[in-house]
Amino acid sequence: MKRQTIDQAIRESVAEALPGLGDPDFDARLTSDLGLDSVQVMNMIMEIEDRLDISIPVNVLAEVHTLGQLGDQLEALKGGPS
Amino acid sequence: MSLFDKFSDLAAARKSLGDGPVPPVATPMDAISSATEATIGGQPVILAGTNNYLGLTFHPDCIEQARQALTRHGTGTTGSRMANGTYREHQALEAELGAAFGWPAAMVFSTGYQANLGVLSTLAGPDDFLLVDADSHASIFDGARLGSAQVIRFRHNDPENLERRLARLGENASRALVVVEGLYSMLGDQPPLAAFVEVVKKHGAWLLLDEAHSFGVFGERGLGLAEQESLLDEVDFIVGTFSKSLAGIGGFCVSPHPELEMLRYASRPYIFTASPSPAVIASTRTALDLSLKGQELRQQLWRNINRLYGYLTKLGYEMGSTTPGPVAAVILPDRKTALAHWQGLLDAGIYANLMIPPATPQGMNLLRISLSAAHTDAQMDRILGAFDGLGSGQ
Numbered sequence: 001m002k003r004q005t006i007d008q009a010i011r012e013s014v015a016e017a018l019p020g021l022g023d024p025d026f027d028a029r030l031t032s033d034l035g036l037d038s039v040q041v042m043n044m045i046m047e048i049e050d051r052l053d054i055s056i057p058v059n060v061l062a063e064v065h066t067l068g069q070l071g072d073q074l075e076a077l078k079g080g081p082s
Numbered sequence: 083m084s085l086f087d088k089f090s091d092l093a094a095a096r097k098s099l100g101d102g103p104v105p106p107v108a109t110p111m112d113a114i115s116s117a118t119e120a121t122i123g124g125q126p127v128i129l130a131g132t133n134n135y136l137g138l139t140f141h142p143d144c145i146e147q148a149r150q151a152l153t154r155h156g157t158g159t160t161g162s163r164m165a166n167g168t169y170r171e172h173q174a175l176e177a178e179l180g181a182a183f184g185w186p187a188a189m190v191f192s193t194g195y196q197a198n199l200g201v202l203s204t205l206a207g208p209d210d211f212l213l214v215d216a217d218s219h220a221s222i223f224d225g226a227r228l229g230s231a232q233v234i235r236f237r238h239n240d241p242e243n244l245e246r247r248l249a250r251l252g253e254n255a256s257r258a259l260v261v262v263e264g265l266y267s268m269l270g271d272q273p274p275l276a277a278f279v280e281v282v283k284k285h286g287a288w289l290l291l292d293e294a295h296s297f298g299v300f301g302e303r304g305l306g307l308a309e310q311e312s313l314l315d316e317v318d319f320i321v322g323t324f325s326k327s328l329a330g331i332g333g334f335c336v337s338p339h340p341e342l343e344m345l346r347y348a349s350r351p352y353i354f355t356a357s358p359s360p361a362v363i364a365s366t367r368t369a370l371d372l373s374l375k376g377q378e379l380r381q382q383l384w385r386n387i388n389r390l391y392g393y394l395t396k397l398g399y400e401m402g403s404t405t406p407g408p409v410a411a412v413i414l415p416d417r418k419t420a421l422a423h424w425q426g427l428l429d430a431g432i433y434a435n436l437m438i439p440p441a442t443p444q445g446m447n448l449l450r451i452s453l454s455a456a457h458t459d460a461q462m463d464r465i466l467g468a469f470d471g472l473g474s475g476q
Contacts, residue, residue: 042235
């Protein structure tokens, strides 16, 4: 899966969680910068799972603090850059 | 910088609840006089925010058996089940739980929380998968975190969403344990159990049902949602608690798989804690017997449930579940309104639960009423009447 596809799914899911935010900063922290609470983060991630048809183990998310890091993990789960 | 900096958000949330004479969270009870009555802030109240579904906390038989056990066996076991903490009575309770379900394996844990910790962290190992409902109780998420399995969430009460995740696992689905609850305690809603069973079987996975809030409430013998829906033969593990319908404290896991017994040698939350005290085991055994024979208690409980759901719906409240159950969650638009409702009920002599984020799903602000078979018709009149003066909050 191309990184572009992953980032697009992230953008669409963020737009759904935070309507009106515009193009999100991939270095922004999910909670302190984007203002998402833990429930919103988990719901957004389930949305991304459905868009990309991938399951993201909860354990992996402990290392994820930014959208960019989320993209990295998704890329790794899908077998690396292509 | 301080170790306590991380609690600043919690401190702000606590402050937003005000500093009235009676705090809406961790509300101190001055005295408890029956299964449904207490004194709070110097005022007598009807308890409508406990998990005392069958109202057995003051049952004379439970108290007498606990009293006798206290006298005969002392106040505590002082040790683990795997050392000096296994008394004949612990084994008797396990045998009685197994017999109730007609299954060969039953384990008793020191709390319901530890039952989920002990079972989930041990059953699913590093090569296995735990698929848990997104709105699961904290004990399920904590049990998953304590173990080493890959943990995957699926959308709340959505068998189709679970199926997509099981399908992605392919052959590995045979090493997946799916976890759902018989009744979700925040919104009071129930799972589509038959549909979950169908998906789990189709993919050769395993099913664990947490009946913490549904044991004693559903089914002819009160065994829970699986009994009510005639699905006991389709479930691999049932976890439950003694601290709700059985009016004590402790937890259990029962299974048709005799291999569950091996968890005794591997489950850290089972091994590395003291076993339940003799008095608790004695009252629980009596309460279990009363629950299994408790058709009249359940009739009264369901009469109360249907009255409350009918009345609140008539008043125009949005409920957390359209299917009535022992937990009635009233969804309110914001924290201020929820707090005002909670205080209004307390002023009218009714204790309920205020539930706010982050404890609630989707950031909801809830007023939660929990009913009991011990609520009399007159007490139910008082509970319903207290809502008349509050406005619908819509």
